[in-house]
Amino acid sequence: MSAGPAVSLRSMVAEDIPEVLALEQRLFPHDAWPEQFFHEELAHTQGERATRRYWVCTEPVEDDPLTDERIIGFVGMMCVLPLADVQTIAVAPEAQGRGLGTTMLHLVVDTARDLGAEQVLLEVRSDNDGAQGLYRREGFTHIHTRRRYYPDGADALIMQKPLTDLDAPTSASRLR
Structure with missing residues (x-):
């Protein structure tokens, strides 16, 4: 992340949902x-069989007596091996251009790799050139298009980043 106010990443908690929801509605x-x-997704972050991880990106607030931080981004992933999926990623418009999206995407990819995922998938709106550029820079490739996926009729591009050699033989392939 580039210079500017100190930002931090932490796990999302239920108390973050109102602020995350406001940002979600503003961006999407x-x-x-x-x-x-959001409540249902966070319920899947708990316990031994947790399949989700969600984080918020915050920066300090000095001029608000009610809080000491504000959420300027969030990201979530689902991991059901061998796949991980970016469920959502968002950066407030006023915080864009500081590398926060890249940092959050790295967190997802690194966590997926640590959990043993073989690849990370995501969906991105076909009209979101900025996000597509980020994903391509980070090694994602377009593998499929879901026509009219979004409620307003926009297409979704399915993108993939391999974390292992997907063509390498596995114990299952040797059984054939």
Whole structure:
């Protein structure tokens, strides 16, 4: 992350949902997740069989007596081996251009790799050139298009980043 106010990443908690939801609605007005969906996703972050991880990116606030930090981004992933999937990634417009999206994407990829995932998948709107550029720079390739995927009719590009050699023989392939 580049110079500017000190930012930090931490696990998302239920108390973050109102602020995350406000950012979600501001960034994705046509296809924002409903509040209940965030609660359901966070429920899957707990316990031995947790399949989700969610983080918020925060920066300090000095001029607000009610809080000492504000959420300027968030990211979530689902990992059900051998796949990991970027569920969401968002950076507030006023915080874009500081490398936060890249940092959060690295966190997802590194966590997926640590969990043993063989690849990371994601969906991105076909009209979101900025996000597509980030994903391509980070080694994701377009593998499929889901036509009219989003509620407003926009297509979704499915992108993939291998974390292992997907063509390498496995114990299962040797059984054939």
